[in-house]
Amino acid sequence: MRLADFILRDMETILGQWEAFALTLLPAPADMKSLALRDHARQILEAVAKDLSTSQTKEAQLEKSMGRAPRLIGAPETAAQTRAVLRARGGFDINQLAAEYRALRASVLRLWIDACQTEAPHADDVIRFNEAIDQALAESISFFSVQVDQARNLLLGMLGHDMRSPLQTIQMTAVYLSNLNAGDKVSGAASRLIRSGARMQALLGDMLDFNRTKLGLGINIAPTDVDLANLLADELDQLRAAHPERRVELEVEGDSQGVWDGRRLQQLLGNLVTNAIKYGASDAPVRVVMTCGETDVSFEVRNRGPVIDGSSLDRIFDPLQRGLNQVKTYDTDGNLGLGLYIAREIAKAHGGEIAARSDETETVFAVRLPRRK
Known part of the structure; x- marks a missing residue:
């Protein structure tokens, strides 16, 4: 049969x-x-x-x-x-x-x-x-x-969203305690709470952005008329304050006015520069070079340091990638390994693109953004 x-x-x-x-x-x-x-x-x-x-x-x-x-x-x-x-x-x-x-x-x-x-x-x-x-x-x-x-992804997204409210309460209470002038011990404890809360807030933000992209929603942006050079300069000032031992330079050429989500582009730049500080040579500056054309604006984050091999470059924007040849999910710096991935998604949300190259001279992350999407 x-x-x-x-x-x-x-x-x-x-x-x-x-x-x-x-x-x-x-x-x-x-x-x-x-x-x-x-x-x-x-x-x-x-x-x-x-x-x-x-x-x-x-x-x-x-x-x-x-x-x-x-x-x-x-x-x-x-x-x-x-x-x-x-x-x-x-x-x-x-x-x-x-x-x-x-x-x-x-x-x-x-x-x-x-x-x-x-x-x-x-x-x-x-x-x-x-x-x-x-x-x-x-x-x-x-x-x-x-x-x-x-x-x-839906569960993580809901969890991350619901955790924001109690975290904000903790941060507000910590700020209140730090303003009481109740002594060095209380002020020191409040400062630690504020720093830890800010780190948790950044982690939750990365997780929620990651989940949005995995659910097919993309990075959420709210474009307005902004001067990108001023926004990037402000972000670099904050990074210099966080890393006083490192030199971070900015060069701007041309008109940097355009329609973008300024907060998101500050996040993009912050992720790239933080990555350059972490993995670049400590005795060389991190340089941000911005060039403004008629229809689009480009900026590059350059640093000296170890060469990133071709296979690592091919997957460097993939989520949960960290370091030159490592795949991890979390480290002691409070990093989920999503920085470069989110940077790429922010560029894509603006109709732009981001690419990386590396040789014996320097490692460069190049971003191109249209003035209007």
């Missing part, structure tokens, strides 16, 4: 075994009823049976074995993709999702071989069945991962 015929004939037996296995995947299925446990399973098996009955080329067979079967343009979600979304919302984890397909594969093949009795199973059916299950599993994992990532 061909496998496609067996699947369609014994569909209920196969589904019964699949449902029995799903019930063992506790705790997620504990409260799930039979219909929920079987959701889209019949459609997946019917699609597999149809695939087994359809001729295919060697090239198509290879693509499908790697989970890359072609999709029709405008086609709706497959049953495997829809099933993955429902499993993610039902509390399954990715191991439980994969286990269901493992059980399906084993159940179908075992029942089919038993049904064949003395007749030898068709080897090509086994190969093509495994390819079809691999394709369904690849579709499920892809959609499942998207659902999990989106849920995590």
